[in-house]
Amino acid sequence: MTEPLTALADELSRCRLCAERFAATATRHSPRPVVWFAPGARLLIASQAPGMRAHNAARPFDDPSGIRLRAWLGLDDATFWDRSRVAIMPMAFCFPGYDAQGSDLPPPPICRHTWHDRLFAALGEVRLRLYIGGYAHRYHLGVKTGVTETVRNWRDHLPDAIPLPHPSWRNTAWLKRNPWFEDELLPVLRARVREVME
Numbered sequence: 648m649t650e651p652l653t654a655l656a657d658e659l660s661r662c663r664l665c666a667e668r669f670a671a672t673a674t675r676h677s678p679r680p681v682v683w684f685a686p687g688a689r690l691l692i693a694s695q696a697p698g699m700r701a702h703n704a705a706r707p708f709d710d711p712s713g714i715r716l717r718a719w720l721g722l723d724d725a726t727f728w729d730r731s732r733v734a735i736m737p738m739a740f741c742f743p744g745y746d747a748q749g750s751d752l753p754p755p756p757i758c759r760h761t762w763h764d765r766l767f768a769a770l771g772e773v774r775l776r777l778y779i780g781g782y783a784h785r786y787h788l789g790v791k792t793g794v795t796e797t798v799r800n801w802r803d804h805l806p807d808a809i810p811l812p813h814p815s816w817r818n819t820a821w822l823k824r825n826p827w828f829e830d831e832l833l834p835v836l837r838a839r840v841r842e843v844m845e
């Protein structure tokens with residue numbers, strides 16, 4: 648039986664399954680699920696996990712990555728953060744902490760094992776799905792290719808889905824090396840987002 652999305656959101660917001668895992672990281676933070684979806688969403692952003700700034704703000708993509716992502720999508724802040732129109736469901740709903748190099752740790756698999764089947768069943772059909780980063784590509788698209796090849800094959804998933812790289816500043820060099828992304832993919836992405844948000 649499909650559970651109501653609002654009840655699941657409430658249950659998810661109280662999840663503390665990773666308390667010990669996060670307490671053992673350098674930041675020793677507590678779980679703080681960033682829950683950002685509501686019934687009726689037209690656009691799904693299936694991403695990786697909140698960063699530290701999103702964790703502090705309790706709002707996804709409330710950081711420079713989000714500024715770049717909103718520019719890619721052609722959405723203003725109000726529309727992007729309207730959770731009844733845009734659902735943001737990452738591979739893990741909490742900031743996972745940093746590794747020794749200062750990069751975000753991988754999203755804990757327990758999150759998708761615990762939550763994803765229930766959440767995606769409750770969310771139902773959306774008009775467009777955007778998969779951001781390698782973890783989301785592998786999980787949702789079932790691909791075994793690296794991010795560059797997966798995104799380069801973006802046309803394979805049209806019109807219902809588009810794989811994207813993470814909009815992090817760490818990928819600025821990737822964007823320079825792959826000009827086709829801005830020249831060919833982004834205009835189609837913006838047009839599809841416009842269509843589904845109308």
Ligand code: SF4
Pocket residue numbers: 659662663664665666678679680739740741755757758759761
């Ligand atoms: S990452 Fe997921 S499973 Fe872990 S505490 Fe947060 S919501 Fe729960």
